[in-house]
Amino acid sequence: MSLKKVSKEQPDKFEFSEENLSLAKKIVLNYPTGKKKSAVMALLYLAQKQNNNWIPLAAMKYIAKYLDISYINVYEVATFYSMYNLSPVGKYFIQICTTTPCMIRGAYKLVDVCKKNISEKENESPDKKNCSWTEVECLGACISAPMAQINEDYYEDLNVKQFESIIKDILKDIKPKPGSYRGRVNSEPEKNRQTLLENKNA
Amino acid sequence: MLKVKVNDIDIEVEEGLTVLQACEIAGAEIPRFCYHEKLSIAGNCRMCLVEIEKSKKPVASCAMPVADGMNIKTNTELVEKARKGVMEFLLANHPLDCPVCDQGGECDLQDQSMFYGIDKSRFKENKRFVPEKYMGPLIKTQMTRCIHCTRCVRFATEVAGVPEIGAIGRGEDMQITTYLEKAMESELSANVIDLCPVGALTSKPYVFEARPWELKKTETVDVMDAVGSNIRVDTYGWEVKRILPKINEDINEEWISDKTRYACDGLKYQRLDAPYIKKKNNFKKISWQDALQILKDKINVTKPEKIAGLTGDLTNMETLFACKELFHKVLKSKNLESREKNIYINLNDRKNYLFNSEIKGIEKSDLILLIGTNPRYEATMLNARIRKSFLKNNTEIFSLEDLGDLTYNYKVLSNTTEEVKKIIENNCDISSKIKNAKYPLVIFGESALTMNSSKYMFEGFKKFLNENNKITEEWNSLNILNTNASAVGSYDLDIVCKTNETLEKIDKNFFEIIFLIGQDNISISKKNEFIVYIGSHGDKGAEIADLVLPGAAFTEQNGYFTNLEGKLQMAFKASYPPGEAKEDWVIINEISKLIDGNGLFKDKNELLTAMNNHINSNKKNEFSNLFKEEYINEKILTLPIDYYHSNVIARSSKTMNECRNIRSKLKKTGTEG
Numbered sequence: 049m050s051l052k053k054v055s056k057e058q059p060d061k062f063e064f065s066e067e068n069l070s071l072a073k074k075i076v077l078n079y080p081t082g083k084k085k086s087a088v089m090a091l092l093y094l095a096q097k098q099n100n101n102w103i104p105l106a107a108m109k110y111i112a113k114y115l116d117i118s119y120i121n122v123y124e125v126a127t128f129y130s131m132y133n134l135s136p137v138g139k140y141f142i143q144i145c146t147t148t149p150c151m152i153r154g155a156y157k158l159v160d161v162c163k164k165n166i167s168e169k170e171n172e173s174p175d176k177k178n179c180s181w182t183e184v185e186c187l188g189a190c191i192s193a194p195m196a197q198i199n200e201d202y203y204e205d206l207n208v209k210q211f212e213s214i215i216k217d218i219l220k221d222i223k224p225k226p227g228s229y230r231g232r233v234n235s236e237p238e239k240n241r242q243t244l245l246e247n248k249n250a
Numbered sequence: 251m252l253k254v255k256v257n258d259i260d261i262e263v264e265e266g267l268t269v270l271q272a273c274e275i276a277g278a279e280i281p282r283f284c285y286h287e288k289l290s291i292a293g294n295c296r297m298c299l300v301e302i303e304k305s306k307k308p309v310a311s312c313a314m315p316v317a318d319g320m321n322i323k324t325n326t327e328l329v330e331k332a333r334k335g336v337m338e339f340l341l342a343n344h345p346l347d348c349p350v351c352d353q354g355g356e357c358d359l360q361d362q363s364m365f366y367g368i369d370k371s372r373f374k375e376n377k378r379f380v381p382e383k384y385m386g387p388l389i390k391t392q393m394t395r396c397i398h399c400t401r402c403v404r405f406a407t408e409v410a411g412v413p414e415i416g417a418i419g420r421g422e423d424m425q426i427t428t429y430l431e432k433a434m435e436s437e438l439s440a441n442v443i444d445l446c447p448v449g450a451l452t453s454k455p456y457v458f459e460a461r462p463w464e465l466k467k468t469e470t471v472d473v474m475d476a477v478g479s480n481i482r483v484d485t486y487g488w489e490v491k492r493i494l495p496k497i498n499e500d501i502n503e504e505w506i507s508d509k510t511r512y513a514c515d516g517l518k519y520q521r522l523d524a525p526y527i528k529k530k531n532n533f534k535k536i537s538w539q540d541a542l543q544i545l546k547d548k549i550n551v552t553k554p555e556k557i558a559g560l561t562g563d564l565t566n567m568e569t570l571f572a573c574k575e576l577f578h579k580v581l582k583s584k585n586l587e588s589r590e591k592n593i594y595i596n597l598n599d600r601k602n603y604l605f606n607s608e609i610k611g612i613e614k615s616d617l618i619l620l621i622g623t624n625p626r627y628e629a630t631m632l633n634a635r636i637r638k639s640f641l642k643n644n645t646e647i648f649s650l651e652d653l654g655d656l657t658y659n660y661k662v663l664s665n666t667t668e669e670v671k672k673i674i675e676n677n678c679d680i681s682s683k684i685k686n687a688k689y690p691l692v693i694f695g696e697s698a699l700t701m702n703s704s705k706y707m708f709e710g711f712k713k714f715l716n717e718n719n720k721i722t723e724e725w726n727s728l729n730i731l732n733t734n735a736s737a738v739g740s741y742d743l744d745i746v747c748k749t750n751e752t753l754e755k756i757d758k759n760f761f762e763i764i765f766l767i768g769q770d771n772i773s774i775s776k777k778n779e780f781i782v783y784i785g786s787h788g789d790k791g792a793e794i795a796d797l798v799l800p801g802a803a804f805t806e807q808n809g810y811f812t813n814l815e816g817k818l819q820m821a822f823k824a825s826y827p828p829g830e831a832k833e834d835w836v837i838i839n840e841i842s843k844l845i846d847g848n849g850l851f852k853d854k855n856e857l858l859t860a861m862n863n864h865i866n867s868n869k870k871n872e873f874s875n876l877f878k879e880e881y882i883n884e885k886i887l888t889l890p891i892d893y894y895h896s897n898v899i900a901r902s903s904k905t906m907n908e909c910r911n912i913r914s915k916l917k918k919t920g921t922e923g
Contacts, residue, residue, distance in 0.1 A: 051419040105430070118407075120416035120429040127418040 052127055053171075054105065055135030062106035068094050072114070085117045088125050092132055101141050101199070102133040130184055135171065138179035140218045142166075143197040147186035153193040157208050159183060165215045179218050191235045192228055201226035254320040269311035269322055270298055278324040281333065281362045283340075283447045284399035285312035288503060289408060295340070295399050297362065299332040300324050308332040330366075337367035340397050343378045343422070344448070351395065353449030355462040359397065380425055385415075386433030387908040388440045388508060389451050396426055396450035402442040409505065410436040411637050411657025426450070433912050436657075437630045437893065440512065441505045444494065455512055455905045456492045460484075468824035469496050471811055472510045473564045473735035473804045474897065477609070477631045478813030479506045483514070483805050483824040490514045490805055490825055500610045501813065507630035508909065509893065509900055514805075516903030520788045522800035523829025533798065538830065538840075541797060546844050548763060548780050549581065558585035558752055558761040561745060562768030562785065563734035563897055566809025566821065568854070569834035570740050571861040572842075573767055575850045580842045585761070587752040588740030590771050593696055594704035595746055602712075603741045605632075605814040606726035607691050613639050617687035619680065620649040621670070621707070623695020626656050627891040628733045629814070633657065648680060650886050665886045670707045674714040684727075685718050693729045697889045703882040731814060733891070735804075738812040742865055766791040768801065768834070770898045784837055786827075787898040800831035803899065807833040808854075 064072055072091055079086045088111065095107040108122045115122075126132045133141070142162060146155045162181040167173070173180040189195045192204030196211070203214060205228045217224045232238055251262045256276035263272045268291070270280050283295035293313030300311045303321035308328060323329065341363060348354045380393040398417065403426065406415040412435055414428050428434055434442075443453050465484035472479040472493075479502035482494045493514045495506040525541035526533040536544075549557070559577055561570055570588070577586040589595070596602040607615065612635040625633040633656065639645045640658040647660035650669060663669050663680065672678040684690045692711055698704060712721070712728055720727040732738055740746070747753075755761060759777040766772075768785040776794050783795035786803040804811075805824045812818050827833065832840075835857060843849030851857040894910035895901050 051423040051425060118413035118429075120414055123429055124416045124418055128420050 052130075052132075052134050055102070057136075059104050059106055062095065062099065062104055062110045064094070064110070065098060068098050076115075085115050085121070088115055088117070088122055089129070091115070092122070092126055096132060100136065100139075102136050136173065137171070138173045138177060139221075140179035140198055140223075142179060142181040142215075142218075143184040143187065144181065145185070145187045145189070145193070145195055145197075146183045147190075149190040150186075150193040150195060154207070155194040158194055158196060158206060158211050161208060161211050161215060165212070165219070177219065178221060179215075189235075192232070198224075198226075204228045205230040205232060252316055252318045252320075254316055254318070254322060256322045257325055263316055265316075267316050269300060269302070269309065269314045269316055269320070272316045272320075273300065273311060273322060273324055280311055280324060281366050282312060283358060283362075283397060284401060286401055286404075286445065289401060289404040289445075292400050292404065295397065296336045297333065297340070297366075299329060299336065301326050301328050333366040334368050337363055338371065338373075341367065341371060342373040343394075344397065345377060345394050347395075351392070351449040352390075352452040352457060353395075353446075357449060358447035378422055383425070383427045384431040384433070385428050385451070386439060387905065387912060388454055388512060389434070389443060390454040390457055391451055393425060393427075393450055395448050397448055398424055398426070399447055400426070401445040401447070402426060402451060405442055405445055406434065406436065406439075408641070409441070409634060409637070410434075410438040412436040412439075415442070435913070437507050437509070437626065438505055438634060440508045441495070444504075453492065455515060460486050460491050465491055466824070468805075468822050470805070470822040470824060471813075471819045472506065473811060473821065474507070474509045474513055474900065475629050475631075476732040476735055476737055476814040477501060477629050478735065478811055478817065478819050479510055479631055480819075481506060481510060485805075485825050488825050488828065490517050500608070501815075501817070502631045503634075505631065505634060509630070509896070509906065512905040512909075513897075513900040513903045515905055516787070516899040516901065517803050517805060517825075519904070520898075520902040521828050521831070522786060522788055522792060522798055523831055524800060525830070526792075526798040528796045528798075538832075541799060542840060542844050545782060545797060545841065549845060552762045554582040555585070556760070556762040557581050557583045557765070558756060558763070559583070559587070559765035559767060560752075560756075560769040560772060561586070561588045561736065561740060562766070562791075563590070563736055563771060564804055564899070565736045565740075565768045565834065566804065566807070566811055567736075567739040567743065567861065568809050568857055569767065569838060570736065570743050570745055571864065572835045572838040572850060572857060573765075574743055574745055575860075576838050576842050579850065580846050585747065585752045585755070586745055587747045588736065588745040589753075590734075590769075591696075591700045592750045592753060594699045594708060595741060596708070597741060597744060597746060600742070600816060601721075601726060601728070603730050603732070603738065604816040605693075605729045605731060606721075607689075607729055608815045609635055611689070611725075612636055612691065613642065615639055615687075615689045615691045616643055616645055617683060617690040618645055618647045619684070619690070619692045620647070620651075620653075620660070621692065621694050621711075622650065622698025622701075622886045622888050623693055623731050624653045624656070624888050624891065625693070625695075625731065626653070627893040628695060629731055632731070632814075646683070651888055653888060667701075667703050667707060667882065667884050667886065670710070670886075671881060674707075674710040676714070681714070684715075684720065689725055690715075690720055690727045691729060692727055693731050695731050695888060696733055698886055699730070700889075701884060701886065703880065703884055706880045706882070733896075735811050735813075738814055738816060739810065742812055742816075743861075766795065767838075768898075784834065785898070786831070787902050789898045789901060791898075799837050800827070800829065801834045801837060802827035802831055806831075807835075809834075 075090045076084045076087045091111045096103050112119045112122045144158050166181050170182045194206055195204040210229045214224045253262055254272055256273050256278050259276050261276045273280050280298045282298045284292045291313050293310045298311045299308040301323040302309050383391045403415045407413040414434050417424050417426055419425055443451050465486055468483045470483055472481045480496040480498040482496045484492045493511050495504050497504045524535050527536050577583050637658045649660050650663050651665040652662045673681045715721050715727055763780045766783045770789040770791040781795045782797045783791045784799045785801050792798050804821050806827045808823045809821050839849050894906040900906045
């Protein structure tokens, strides 16, 4: 993972929408008085959601002023976490987990699909395409490896063919069905329970 | 007290110390990069690992508090191996560019890898490359060399009070940068260069100038402001290459301001190297003999009361005293003045013009009131202490005026004399707050002392503080913040025109001869006066002068300076005056020799003895009250200081010019947006 690039094209202004502003007020109240700077991560995420899934510099300044901390403090947090996008991403933002369990189960084949169908390089959203992709570290769904996250949904137990059809749907602006692609429910075992059968509520 | 063992030596240490400090007390040296006495503890370089009995793993000693009965070992095989391991990791991504690195020769990483490192690397991969970052005109960056100790980040946030440096990204890709690579907006910014244990942050004006072992080092004091920071001047031949801080816990701790550090290149430019005479608006070089003869002829035909002298802001006490003797004994004139404006000064007692609480006293204060002063620009190091006190004691700070960012929070009162009247008549909250505070500080700036009601305010405050037992042997809360290095020295020597006439008469073009002894800050509308300038730089003073006698700068002569707390310190000679220039007191002595044939002093020792006798005898030690009701309702305005251009040396400095341009650009466009 290399240092995230900050977009060169930046909007001049950012402000929370009325709805998000009241949400932000609620978030700040979650922390003890005098510790409101702890809300920085939640507010950055809120700003990201409001601004087409990426955080402009204006939003960082806005949050810094909102929480009464220095610009660099917000900037540090925003560059640290891969959750925050600092340059525009596609309407469908595809994150492919390539950490060890996923990698062993063929994550790089999914990466190849993206390279072929979307863009040669990560975080590029070529003209006319409504999506962009990136490799990320563990998304915490190792049991369903390999997997990808598209916006807020997990697509699990993928193989190349299924992933290709997902991408094709996305390119047609159709949201594919999230979840396991081998018919599993959440993280339950395939074809029902195999162990601890004597335990009723296991 | 806790009993601990370090390498089988039993010692007793105070509670609250860290293992590293305990080891130092026991005399065991611990290598470190991120730990620094004056900064918060980060514990991220891991170089200070030690072995503690009953602990399975080596412990980072800088972040571990000492506990009773600890058995600490710093010389075991485990510690040695741990240090080697850490060193190998630090060097994995550190470039091997010591031969072209300015830190070479005074680099912590270089030294420590010699002592604690290994001679090979097992890291076969490519080293990381980090692009250079812009951090302003003073700091050169070479971020590939950075080992992420975060000392600079902590310094900027904690000491300087401008949280503008940070670490972005993470892991191997972590980079130290200022927010969007803007210049750091602090007057203490260059201290990060000293703090950097490697060559990542180096001095931009000093880049590739010299190696540390080639330089002659002279420990001396600074004259850029009245604080008198202790410094080390590094010279290469005649040239002053750089200025570094010298630790003095009572004055500047271990920091110095950017002006102190980087105005030194002003010592190279605009220097006066020979006597000059003005003929038809052009300066012509002449010999010393001719110059002094012209001066003698001029003095001989002039009445004593038509001769005036003004001493400057960088003049040392020897020169001041020689001038005083010249005017009193030889020229028989009373018109010698050291002030640039008619500042209200009560010379009856030293306490009337000193920073009585002392700089280290600021640290224990619990209330600070600023009257007509902006300490950030007038005395940067003192401002850093106020910030330290603000962080440590949560000191309440009030200012009569909104001064912008002072690097700490303060409450603004109203900037009228009426507010002062209310306080000293015990009529408002602040008065009771001052009364209740244990160690209050009232700081008068020069701006507050140049007004019509200055006497009322100053003496009134003195009376108020005296009545409430805030001026005692133990704690004197009345403080005056002088801005010139020579100010307190000249008050000690009584170089003040008692009737305040000299400056007015100069404005009215009353005098026929005016001596400017290093005085460049007064604008004189010249008519028929014969102006003699004695000083080091060709600036405003030399421009209007008819006769220029070249003097020495503060690094080129031994000279005493008294700082704003009244501490007498000596500035030592690090270099020598250029060309035909002479030490200032020698010039004054030669002038007197020329006029009365004898000269004032045989040698410097005679001057020093005479000066000491004078200082010890001339103060009446009357700290009595001169308070009378002379109230005038007016606004107290802190006069803006051109920080990077406040004296001749700074004005001649290219680096200071650059800083000034960048700062004014920032002001114009605004940093917000």
